[in-house]
Amino acid sequence: MTKTIRNRRLRYGIVMMAVIALVAVFVIRLVDIQVVQAAELNEQSKAKRSIPVTIYGTRGDIVDRNGVELADSVNRYNITTAPRLVAPFKGKLGGTRVKDVSVDDALQAIAKASGGDVATMQKNIAANPKSDFAYLVKGLDVKHYEAVRDLEVPWLYPEQQSARIYPTGATAGALTGFMGTDGAQAGLEYSYNQCLAGTNGSETYERGEDGVQLPGSTVTKQQAKDGGTLQTTIDSDLQYMAQQTIASAAKELQAESATATVTNAKTGELLAVADYPTVDPNDVDATKDTGAYGSRALTATYEPGSTIKAAIAAALINEGKSSPTDRAVVPYSRSFPWGGRIQDSEFHPTENLTLTGILQNSSNVGITELGERLTQQQRYEYMKKFGLFEPESAIQYPGQPSMQYGATPDWSSQTNINSMFGQGISTTAIQVASVFQTLANNGVRIPLHMVKGCQTADGKMIDAPDVQGTQVVSPAAAQQTVKMLQSVVTGGTLVGMKPISGYNVAAKTGTAEVAEGSKGYGGQRITSVAGMAPAEDPQYVVTVTFTKPQTNKWSSGAAPAFRTLMSQVLEKYRVAPSTSEAQLYPSTW
Template identity: 30%
Template sequence: MGRSTKSSRPGAGRQRRRVVPLEPVPAGRMRSVFALLCVGIVGLMGRMAWLQVFQASELEARARSVQTQRTQPLGTRRPIVDRTGRLVALDEERYRLWLHPRYFNLPGDVPTLIRPPADVAARLAPLLTLTEAEILQRIGDRPSGIKLIEGLDPETASTIRSAGISGVDLESYPYRVYPQGDLFANVVGFLNQDREPQAGLEQSRHDELQRHEQARSLRRGADGTPLPDNLDAGVFFGDDLRLQLTLDARLQAVAAKALAAQIKTWKAQKGVAIVMDVTNGELLALASVPTYDPNSYWSFPAGRFREWSVQDLYEPGSTFKPINLALALQENAIQTTGRVQDSGSVTIGGWPINNHDRRANGLIDFATVLQVSSNVGMVQAMRKLPSSTYWDWLSRLGLDARPDTDLPGAVAGQLKTKEQFTTQPIEPATASFGQGFSLTPLKLVQLHALLANGGRLVSPHITRGLRAGDALAPPGSRQGKPLLKPEVTRTVMAWMESVVEKGSGKGVRTPGYRIGGKTGTAQKALNGVYVPGALICSFVATLPVDDPRYVVLVVVDEPQGDNAYGSTVALPVAKSIIDGLLVIEKIPPSTARTPASAQPG
């Protein structure tokens, strides 16, 4: 009865739930599932072991390559300064401007908007030296990687960066600048567009001028924060060393200006002016004309990149006569009170030798020989010195050897073989008045410094080395190899002073100062043959004679005109340099002396 009552209730069938009977899982299936799970776990453990044990170093390297930023050295160079600290060469930061049109977007634009090149060109043109049309022409239809311009200064680059234009990138790089223009080009040289040294000290001192730089590897965290680990010692070290010259920009400017004016006046091929400190060999000035501007070297002929005063040979002529007299005095071949007979001409080995003015000066002392620049008198004086001994001295002075100098490209002079010199009488005869052999202007300055400093052969140089910060290197100490007796050099200096007082060097006289000098006007030889009408005019001065400190040499190649002599062409340049030297070096007036007319001989 109870069962029928229950079944008659409405919805009772819908509430009945189906009961699924549980069946036992077969043991084989359980074992299969368990085995499968175990295999998976073992596989994961094996994979972890493989990654952590066998691939750990490879994965770590890959991670570090993503996390590490490596920067290569920029190749910056140290500055060059003159002896007072004035900048001669330095690296400045410049920028290249790159365009990527596929990313062009202006401030305020929707990030997905790509601006046409004309919009960006309109923004950039007022900031550059290019017009909109020129910018669009360079862009063309290229989508990216367009180098628009280079050489931008930091101020312009900052203005462009502040414009916030997407697709416009600035790349910084070091750029070599020469603030003094052409003033030191002949000795400093320049870097080409690839920053490769091409001439001068930039080339010869390349290793010293390169800054100490290392490639930098900096790790960063996920948020870009630098991590201070794994950095090599000294990786951020940067030196402030500068290469200091012995040259003085003020005196260099005086010499260059005076020399350039005289080269133009006499329509000469070239010229050089050198000032040396005879005590230590430092060059205070080395001006060469014509020259070039290293900031725009491509605008000048390549021949100007050579410094001819250390690379080209010439016959010194009469400026070598004081050196010859010193050699004869050193060997006691002549005496300070000696005299020679000047008949105006003499024949040696069948070759006639004449004075430049063909005038006979009679019996004259050696001071007068220099005053009138007597070729015959020099031949007579040097004939008293055995030719073998004479040649030995010329070789000992280094005429046929490269000078010990830091000037790049310096070459040795040319001297006849000892056999030629001793067996052919004409050779020592022509050498007595400075012809028949050749040397560089730099070598002649060195030899006149030998006379001025008491007989020591100093090494001419233009650098004082590397200095840090604002510190400047002091002048070098007295040095040099002794070759001549001091009393010999003092005698010759007195004779050279008489040239300024009474002879062809009168134009360089300066009230209150004792100056010695010697003019020279020599024939120019080319490939062993004298060029008709071609002359080399020169003048060398030493001051002050009472305490010699400086030698000034001026050489002018092939001046044009009938009145071209050492006294008219080269001497005025030396006078301008001496006037500037007295002021710059604050040289006090000379001490009282015995008049030149009362000197022995």
């Protein structure tokens, strides 16, 4: 009996010791899990059930002067899944009755609703079947997204993002630029990316094993911030008119390219900057001419030809070296001691011309004879004051030529002469427009600009350009030059252009030879017209330029486009007609 009790007690002791040891193991393991490894395991747990979500800050709009959208952001949707949750289910799959839905049936329905590819979806799921994330289809618009959503597939998760569209298409495409997979690629999108770009935020939510978001589990880590609105000076309606006008003319002239600008003479605001050919930012790949990705009016340099004679004439008057009725004896050609020679575009006997007549007939010989009354340095400095030889200070646009010239001209003897009729020097179409804006604005040059500023999401205006005006020549010199330029239209190189009824117009033509590298100048030309109206109080400046026209290589070929566009401008802005006929200076003596 005593032995039996002793054995029983021994067994109890052994059992108790085993229980105590087992409890001790559990306690130690519990302490290890809840204390020692708690942080690590907690993070691992969160990683498995916490789903990160990017909250996209919307990219700001680019708008015209009236608030019309030139570039806009719209919602697009990516459809994602958790491959480990992809499985057959019971559902309607967009129908009216509940049924068994296989994975293949679901993918087929998703592809039909979204326009996606079943094989691609299957490949993405199979790439990592135990993962929590894979893309099925990207970039759906709202219509296609809603079609997918209505399928009610339990293992689909939408991801919202912002996409870029350009409502005016190619009309302002060269100005707005476009976006690519790596961000802003060209135009204002690129130059003002810091203003336009939104700041993405982030949040997380917890998802159960069945893939369903747990209510109340969303935690915002960082708030998203929308980008600013870039306000331009462009008039989208006028931009379209300018675009159509030069495209039609360029095709008729068989020109390689063309540009047009419209400027408010009093403010320096660019109302239209048109290019042909141009890019549709909604379909960039359709544009084979990569030179059309940007605006040639802003970036392409060329020798401007005789449009520069207006600046030389104004400088002569401003320095008291000449006057509209100053007399000159002008032969057809002129030779120089270093062996150089220049001539006028058409043969003529020696003529008695005034400075007005020299502009009217666009005489290379005549403008150099009078222009040499100014020193080389004086002419150079006046050209710079008119806006040549320097970057456009109030325009931020990629690809503009740096044009950083020195304090003194680095010209040969021949270039010194040729520069007075626009050969041997480089300009852009915008710089030529700046010369005529200055003359039209009583000699005050206002930096041409096409952006008013960027209005941030919190209402602040930033990136406003400095458009302080500079007096280049006196009001009298500018007004006399404009009055002389009316003779170009009434009896000079633009005499063949049909008048714009009711308006006095002042303009200058340009026909410049195109340099062909070491071969010198060849047979190709760049033709242009730059002018303003109404001449007695100019409101708007219009320029048109055609590169390498084939059917008409003279500035007369550019005249119809200038007339059409100027007429559209005067009509659109309801400019009051001239009240009297032009009072002209004599052109001969």
